[in-house]
Amino acid sequence: xxxxxxxxxxxxxxxxxxxxxxxxxxxxxxxxxxxxxxxxxxxxxxxxxxxxxxxxxxxxxxxxxxxxxxxxxxxxxxxxxxxxxxxxxxxxxxxxxxxxxxxxxxxxxxxxxxxxxx
Amino acid sequence: xxxxxxxxxxxxxxxxxxxxxxxxxxxxxxxxxxxxxxxxxxxxxxxxxxxxxxxxxxxxxxxxxxxxxxxxxxxxxxxxxxxxxxxxxxxxxxxxxxxxxxxxxxxxxxx
Numbered sequence: 001x002x003x004x005x006x007x008x009x010x011x012x013x014x015x016x017x018x019x020x021x022x023x024x025x026x027x028x029x030x031x032x033x034x035x036x037x038x039x040x041x042x043x044x045x046x047x048x049x050x051x052x053x054x055x056x057x058x059x060x061x062x063x064x065x066x067x068x069x070x071x072x073x074x075x076x077x078x079x080x081x082x083x084x085x086x087x088x089x090x091x092x093x094x095x096x097x098x099x100x101x102x103x104x105x106x107x108x109x110x111x112x113x114x115x116x117x118x
Numbered sequence: 119x120x121x122x123x124x125x126x127x128x129x130x131x132x133x134x135x136x137x138x139x140x141x142x143x144x145x146x147x148x149x150x151x152x153x154x155x156x157x158x159x160x161x162x163x164x165x166x167x168x169x170x171x172x173x174x175x176x177x178x179x180x181x182x183x184x185x186x187x188x189x190x191x192x193x194x195x196x197x198x199x200x201x202x203x204x205x206x207x208x209x210x211x212x213x214x215x216x217x218x219x220x221x222x223x224x225x226x227x228x229x
Contacts, residue, residue: 043220091158107151112159
């Protein structure tokens with residue numbers, strides 16, 4: 001149980017284009033999803049917290065107009081990197097928190113998306 | 119702000135050796151977590167700790183939540199090559215609160 005699927009695993013895009021990353025909870029309802037960014041040889045940095053049906057809460061220094069988050073259902077959250085630039089190249093990871101049992105508290109992570117902007 | 123110090127930054131050991139790494143925080147937290155991350159993958163939860171003083175095992179892994187709720191350690195016994203990876207500690211206030219991650223400990227196991 002507690003599987004989080006993230007897609008795509010890798011994406012290469014041209015500078016100025018937008019990229020959408022999906023995060024799905026496969027066997028539980030995720031009331032809260034978290035989006036992280038990880039640069040090479042660094043730790044995970046929380047970008048934003050999204051609750052189903054409401055606006056995401058962004059961490060300080062994260063541009064909400066650049067990193068659009070949608071959490072329209074209890075099993076799907078999306079992160080769209082708009083007008084991507086090479087400095088946005090990174091490893092993006094989601095995690096999901098559900099209700100009940102071992103699914104609490106955002107402990108289950110997706111497998112990550114490697115974004116390369118050229 | 120909340121600070122989380124994880125040490126050591128990296129470790130190089132021989133297969134079969136035991137390993138210990140720890141994390142300390144500047145504040146008290148309700149939940150400590152230990153994750154392992156392989157290259158190009160998301161973190162995988164190893165052990166979750168919820169009570170001060172709690173000692174929990176998962177196979178060859180053992181972790182403890184410090185009495186003061188400001189620290190935790192992770193031990194790996196009889197290391198094997200597949201233990202290679204980056205180990206992260208993380209804490210939260212519980213519930214669906216966000217996690218704060220340590221900087222990680224990179225483990226290399228020489229066969």
